[in-house]
Amino acid sequence: MTFKLNSRRRWAAALFSLAMPAAAQAQLVPNVSGGVELATDESRRGLSWSENQLSASGDASIGILGFDASARVAMTREPARHAGADTVFDVEVGHRLGIGALNLRGFVTGHVFTGAARNMDYVELGADGNFSFGPLQLNAGAAYAPDQGPIGGDNLYLHGGARVGIPTTPFTVLGSIGRTSGSTDDARAARLRPTGNYTDWRVGVEHSMGAITLGVDYIGTDIDTDRVVTSPYADLRHAGHRVLGRARLSF
Known part of the structure; x- marks a missing residue:
């Protein structure tokens, strides 16, 4: 009996020693992903970053041991909001x-x-x-830009949202709401807050077919687009309600 027990323990120890390196190796394998997207507008926080025109973008990310790094590039179509920039790179x-x-x-x-x-x-x-419960996913977060010259002050964005997959269908319904606030040092603060603090929202639906995702969103803000502003960065023409279409290929 003692011999059998010791034998089982040795076998268990051997299997455990073999499994541990495999688990460690699995954690060290990087997770790489990316994609390309075409959208009728490069919209962020309810504001158009591409003059409400067609924008193409591409992104790639890598994650390992809980850390991640990503890069995205998108066409901005020389908007007044960003002093005529033609592209934006987001590195995170x-x-x-x-x-x-x-x-x-x-x-x-x-x-x-x-x-x-x-x-x-x-x-x-x-x-x-984010918190997942079955097909429902809830999310919330905050992004803070410290006081910097290019944005004419500091900027805080608080947001929350939800998305839910419709069972037995390829459709997902989503919605979000956000609030932008901050301080104003000069006219460049209107880049991210055209008339001061404001609220934005988004509701949409996505259709997934393997690596391809098609989406339609309705985007809005409570910004008074008829207000007279003096900042050349406010660009109130593209701060109101609009419908956005997008198509993404993931890989």
Whole structure:
């Protein structure tokens, strides 16, 4: 009996020693993803970043051991909001922590604009989280841009949203709401807050077919687009309600 028990223990120890390196190796395998997208507008926080015109973008990300890094480039079509920039590069690093169905993540994002008439680059710090329950996913987060010359002050964005997959269908319904606030040092603050603090929202539906996702969104803000502003960065023509279509190929 003792011999059999010791034998079982030795076998268990051997299997455990073999499994541990395999698990460690699995954690060290990077998760790489990316995609390309075509949208009728490069819209962020309810504001058009591409003169309400067609925009193409591409992105790639890599994650390992809870850390991740990503880069995205999108056409901006020389908007007044970004001093005539033709593209924006978003470079981000973050760290993710999972607690059951809850995922938390902190990140730093640099926004780099090419072709602009002056320096329009700025940096944001942020944190967000999402919670999944069956087909329902809830999310909330915050992004803060410290006081920087290119944005004419500081800027805080708080947001929350939800998305739910419709069972037995390829459709997902989504919605979100956000609030932008901050301080104003000069006219460049109108880039991210055209008339001051404001609220934005989005409702939409997506259709997924393998690596291809098609989506339609209705986007709105409570910005008074008829208000008279003096800042050349406000660009109130593209701060109101609109419908956006998009198509993405993931790989």
